[in-house]
Amino acid sequence: MKNSIKLSVICFNILMVVIVFIATILLSRQFITLDKILSLNNIIVLIVLVILTAILSTIIVRSITTPLKKLDKNMKSVVSGKILDTRHIKDCSNLREIEELTNSYSQMLELIKKNHFDLNSQQSKTEIILEHIADGVVAFSINKQVVHINKPAIRLLELSNSEDTFEKITKKLKINVNFDEIVYLSNYKSIETKITVGENVLNIIFAPFFSNNLIPMGVIMMVRNITENVKLDNMRKEFVSNVSHELKTPLTSIKGYSETIMNGNLTPEEVEKFSKVINQEANRMGRLVSDLLQLSRFDYQKVNFKKMMFSIEDLSKSVCEKMKFVASEKHHNLECIVTVAPPKVYADKDAIEQVIVNILTNSIKYTPDGGDIKLYVGSINSNAYIKVVDNGIGIPEKDLQRIFERFYRVDKARSRKMGGTGLGLSIVKEIIDGNDGTIDIKSVVDVGTEVIITLPTKVKV
Ligand SMILES: Nc1ncnc2c1ncn2[C@@H]1O[C@H](COP(=O)(O)OP(=O)(O)OP(=O)(O)O)[C@@H](O)[C@H]1O
Ligand SMILES: [Mg+2]
Structure with a gap:
């Protein structure tokens, strides 16, 4: 020109x-x-x-x-x-x-x-949002290349730099989806699937995106980590199944024995024996229901701990005295030993009494007859502690990390035979947490178990 x-x-x-x-x-x-x-x-x-x-x-x-x-x-x-x-x-x-x-x-x-300027600010806004959301987002162009990927997507999908196309990513994740189907055949609907990557369960959604005049521009892949939801869902299912099972067992015995009594032709001794079983099973159900109610109050934060300063030494000694009778039934040697005079603790006295009773009951239950059970009380680093040591059957290492879960028992049959429901330690944990204390369990199978509890000695403001 x-x-x-x-x-x-x-x-x-x-x-x-x-x-x-x-x-x-x-x-x-x-x-x-x-x-x-x-x-x-x-x-x-x-x-x-x-x-x-x-x-x-x-x-x-x-x-x-x-x-x-x-x-x-x-x-x-x-x-x-x-x-x-x-x-x-x-x-x-x-x-x-x-x-x-x-x-x-x-x-x-x-x-x-x-x-x-508008476009730039819009783009930087979108980029900031995409980088700060917990969900992963991957955008593929119409020729199946990755055009945008945020950090959560890289982390959740465990992707490397070389995985930069739709085919490579879906192949790695073993997802059977067709790009063209998402863009052209799905009637603009999204495709949803669940996969497991490493320890995470991921919910993946593929959806096409379009230009203003509805020309397909590519596919967006959204990744949500649903591991916690799946875990909670499983726990809920497990909980319902556990409660039903725990209630069904005593109910079956109550029904069976009561029908036998109703049918007559029993000696007075047999009637007495069966009635005792019915009574025991009813008590067991009662205990289960009251434990469940207590846990439910913790869940809904309806428990108001009545905290006060009190002597943990006096409380430990008095609980030990009360439990001596139960321990003597199994010929255990139960002792309360004060190592260093502990300072007063700030907690709910009745709740801490329940904790000590629960821990000692476990030691009595899971220690073969004639065992040694010691309750140490003392002070360490200006904190008060209680330590219950037994020489019982112990807890295998693999079970230790789940021991505070509701209904978790190492040996279900054995524990149930002893009248346990597997809720004791979960209640103990809730009480200790609610009183700002700590609890730790160490155990070696066939050697014994050690439960250490620390409690605050100062009023929390
Ligand atoms: N001192 C211990 N020695 C060996 N095993 C123990 C001891 N304490 C607890 N356990 C194991 O931990 C499990 C859970 O204990 P937890 O107190 O929660 O339930 P439980 O004693 O079975 O029933 P509950 O206390 O509700 O009557 C027990 O079933 C038992 O297998
Ligand atoms: Mg118990």
Whole structure:
């Protein structure tokens, strides 16, 4: 375009010179002979005219091409992503048309600048949201390349840099989905699936995304970690099944024995024996229901611990005395030993009494007859502690981490036979947590178990 303007202006000027020259010849031929016209003077005049024309044409060409060149340079910068100022190209031409063109261009540039700013801020907002949400998001272009992936997606899907296409990612995750089906055949519906990656259960949703005029642009993959929900769901199911089972067993005995009694033909001794069983099973159900109610109160935070300062030494000694009778039934040697006089503790006295009874009951239950059970009470690092040590059957290492779960028992049959429901330690844990204490269990199978509890000695403000 630049060359064509220059060329056409020069050609136009030369043409004008030639026309003027020929016209001069034609007009002068009537008065002057051809020899005179082609005289040296006239040839010089012609050359001067041509030079003047060339200079004139260069000036005209420059006045048009210089602003156009600047405009062109500016446009190229815009195309390459830089938004430039138009002020310096506004004043560089006196031609009205060029000025109008520059003005229109400036307006257009202002609009582009504004849109560019809006787009940039929108994009950075979206990027910040995507980086800070817990869910993973992967965007694939229509040619199946990853165009955006946030950190949670990389972490949850355990992806490496080389996994950068739809095919590679779905193959790695063993998800059987077809890209084209999601984009073209699913009637714009999303496809949902659940997978397990490492220790996590993930819910994956694939959905197509479109341009303003509904042209498919690619696929978005959303990744949500549902491990906790699945765990809670399983715990809920397990809990319901445990409660039903625990209630069904005594109910079956109560029903069976009561029917036998109702059928008659029993000796008074048999009636007494069966009635005792019915009574025991009813008590067992009663204990279970009251344990469940207590746990449910913890869950709904309906328990208000009545905290006060009291002597843990006195409480431990008195519980030990009360439990001696139960321990003696199994010929255990139960002792309360004060190591260092402990400071007073700040907790709910009745609840802590329940904790000590529960722990000692376990030691009595799970220690073969004639065992040694010691309750140490003392102070360590200005904290008060209680430690119950037995030389009973112990708890296998693998079970130790689950011991505070509701209904968890190492040996269900054995524990049930001893009247246990597997709720004792979960209640103990709730009480200790609610009183700002700590509890730890160490155990070795066939050697014994050690339960250590610490309690705060200061009023918590
Ligand atoms: N001192 C211990 N020695 C060996 N095993 C123990 C001891 N204390 C607890 N356990 C194991 O931990 C399990 C859970 O104890 P927990 O007190 O919660 O329930 P439980 O004693 O079975 O029933 P509950 O206390 O509700 O009557 C027990 O079933 C038992 O297997
Ligand atoms: Mg118990």
